[in-house]
Amino acid sequence: MNTVVTKLERLWIRHSSASLQPWITCMAVARLSTLPAEPVIPSKKPFRVELTAGKRYSWCTCGHSRKQPFCDGAHKTKAQGLSPLRFVPDKDATVWLCGCKYTSNPPYCDGTHKQDFIRSATLHEHTDS
Structure with a gap:
């Protein structure tokens, strides 16, 4: 926290x-x-994902997950205050999920990764701890 x-x-x-x-x-x-928890940037590009209708997904909002773009629970220790965004798609679809974590249309990419503040940012690197 x-x-x-x-x-x-x-x-x-x-x-x-x-x-x-x-x-x-x-x-x-x-x-x-x-202070509000800020996400780290795990990727400067979106993730292409095949979604299945009716299946529940948890999109990582903190950027610490090792299973990007989905949550693995890392926020519980590394980004307390941030929770995954849970969603269930209505139909099977191939979508682009945000990798920079700063989209205005979560969990979907809106092109924010093309802005200078993301392009010039340092990517988050996982540590063994």
């Missing part, structure tokens, strides 16, 4: 009982902001 501590503050709680101190120090509380 991409979590950043943005502010650490001490909380002071006023206690209404006269027998106790009027102010009690509580433990420090961290205010956290969660």
Whole structure:
């Protein structure tokens, strides 16, 4: 999870009982902001895939899967906050599924991989860990 501590503050709680101190120090509380997980780019080209009508598919949205363009569960440890896109095609078809993970029409390729920010990006390389 991409979590950043943005502010650490001490909380002071006023206690209404006269027998106790009027102010009690509580433990420090961290205010956290969660940054959205960003996908890595596993391919700068789409994947040509034969889809079967009625079959459930899970398209990888994080880019960490070793079974591109489909999910292998890598997001659970490498990209918490991203989940696969599950879909069921209506008919058998040959389609182009996005490989760069930045399409505006997921899971299908919309040509985003041709833009400069993708063309100049570094491809994600899998590590053994």
